[in-house]
Amino acid sequence: MSEIQHWYLHADLDAFFASVEQLDHPEYKGKPVIVGGLPGDKRSVVSTASYEARVFGVHSAMPTYQAYKLCPQGIFVHGRMQRYAELSYQIMSIFKEYSPDVEQMSIDEAFIDITGTEKLFGPPEETAMRIKQQVKQMTGLTVSIGLAATKYHAKLASDMKKPDGFYFIPPGTEQAFMLQLPLKKVFGIGTKTLENLNYHGIHTTRDVYEKSLDTLQFLFGRNTGQFLYNTVRALETETFSRESKTHSLSAETTFPCDVYDVYSLETALLDLCHGVFFRLLRENGFSKTVMVKIRYEDFTTVSIQEKTSSNILIIDTFYEIAKRLLEKKYDVKRGVRLLGVGLENILHEEKDVQQELFEDENKKKQAVEKAILSLEKKHPDIKIKKARLFEKQK
DNA sequence: TCTGGGGTCCTAGGACCC
DNA sequence: TCTGGGGTCCTAGGACCC
Numbered sequence: 001m002s003e004i005q006h007w008y009l010h011a012d013l014d015a016f017f018a019s020v021e022q023l024d025h026p027e028y029k030g031k032p033v034i035v036g037g038l039p040g041d042k043r044s045v046v047s048t049a050s051y052e053a054r055v056f057g058v059h060s061a062m063p064t065y066q067a068y069k070l071c072p073q074g075i076f077v078h079g080r081m082q083r084y085a086e087l088s089y090q091i092m093s094i095f096k097e098y099s100p101d102v103e104q105m106s107i108d109e110a111f112i113d114i115t116g117t118e119k120l121f122g123p124p125e126e127t128a129m130r131i132k133q134q135v136k137q138m139t140g141l142t143v144s145i146g147l148a149a150t151k152y153h154a155k156l157a158s159d160m161k162k163p164d165g166f167y168f169i170p171p172g173t174e175q176a177f178m179l180q181l182p183l184k185k186v187f188g189i190g191t192k193t194l195e196n197l198n199y200h201g202i203h204t205t206r207d208v209y210e211k212s213l214d215t216l217q218f219l220f221g222r223n224t225g226q227f228l229y230n231t232v233r234a235l236e237t238e239t240f241s242r243e244s245k246t247h248s249l250s251a252e253t254t255f256p257c258d259v260y261d262v263y264s265l266e267t268a269l270l271d272l273c274h275g276v277f278f279r280l281l282r283e284n285g286f287s288k289t290v291m292v293k294i295r296y297e298d299f300t301t302v303s304i305q306e307k308t309s310s311n312i313l314i315i316d317t318f319y320e321i322a323k324r325l326l327e328k329k330y331d332v333k334r335g336v337r338l339l340g341v342g343l344e345n346i347l348h349e350e351k352d353v354q355q356e357l358f359e360d361e362n363k364k365k366q367a368v369e370k371a372i373l374s375l376e377k378k379h380p381d382i383k384i385k386k387a388r389l390f391e392k393q394k
Numbered sequence: 395t396c397t398g399g400g401g402t403c404c405t406a407g408g409a410c411c412c
Numbered sequence: 413t414c415t416g417g418g419g420t421c422c423t424a425g426g427a428c429c430c
Contacts, residue, residue, distance in 0.1 A: 190428045
């Protein structure tokens with residue numbers, strides 16, 4: 001009655017967006033490529049920097065102007081999400097040749113459960129190498145792979161030898177691995193928790209290990225304390241085993257300059273509502289909860305949400321609620337830097353039986369919106385929007 | 395010339411009920 | 413003449429991730 005040995009791969013594409021640009025523009029090869037905003041773009045940040053750009057200290061989430069200061073000779077380009085999605089799909093398909101259980105985590109990474117595939121593909125290490133090779137051969141891109149007996153450790157392993165790396169954490173050595181890992185590399189410890197740990201004199205995973213569960217929970221809260229206690233001991237952290245109960249859709253925009261007038265905010269809000277609502281229709285989702293988010297000039301961020309009694313079926317309703325929430329929350333004296341809107345607690349079946357109560361008028365609008373959606377599907381280049389959104393364009 | 399956009403999960407505090 | 417103690421639901425804010 002031996003337990004079966006689980007094997008997980010975590011595959012992570014190297015500097016994905018920047019690598020795709022180098023692939024599609026051979027003249028960029030070997031050069032610092034910075035995907036995100038262009039140097040002139042106000043309030044933009046770096047999405048991905050190629051390894052050649054990272055040498056200069058450029059990294060993701062860095063303001064573009066700062067990246068430009070560090071690396072003025074860099075090749076700055078806007079992202080081309082469609083192209084990245086296309087390649088991502090191709091690569092995920094390769095992964096699926098090696099396992100029926102591929103869990104895509106984002107556009108550029110996935111877990112591949114290769115438990116029990118030895119008879120088909122050989123030892124796990126060989127499978128990993130074969131996948132790397134096939135991705136390289138079929139797309140020209142490199143992928144770093146981590147191999148371990150749990151998803152959590154496979155995830156940490158894939159980060160060890162980037163780019164084009166492979167790293168294996170043998171079963172039974174997980175705790176030793178954790179105890180040599182720098183604190184800031186621990187998945188789940190971000191800037192704030194790291195600061196907080198340092199503040200309490202904890203600078204290594206070994207330091208965490210030496211604290212009792214009680215102490216950790218007292219200092220960092222029940223949950224974070226338990227997580228810290230478990231993670232350095234390589235105990236189950238459940239980081240990737242929870243399946244999410246709810247789903248949400250949102251859109252937000254940062255204005256080039258702070259906005260002070262309500263009319264401009266409402267126009268932006270309508271545009272955002274439009275985008276979110278059609279994404280909801282596209283996935284046949286239903287939601288009753290509207291959220292509005294405001295970031296003021298000083299970066300303080302507030303949000304407000306409201307749950308309605310029935311599903312939001314047309315954009316007008318969505319926008320009216322969002323507008324009301326904006327009015328309720330918005331402090332008119334302050335400049336607005338960012339405005340966002342979202343639909344939360346999305347379900348994919350109609351649970352609300354009271355549906356039929358909505359009137360003919362709404363049925364018509366709903367039909368129009370579905371028609372627009374199908375039109376947009378056929379002709380992705382045309383965008384049909386409310387007249388107001390065109391007002392300021394000429 | 396500070397700090398994107400799209401997500402998920404956790405938590406503290408208040409409302410409300412027994 | 414001084415106010416317990418659960419439980420649950422909701423909201424807003426925050427941490428973290430890619």
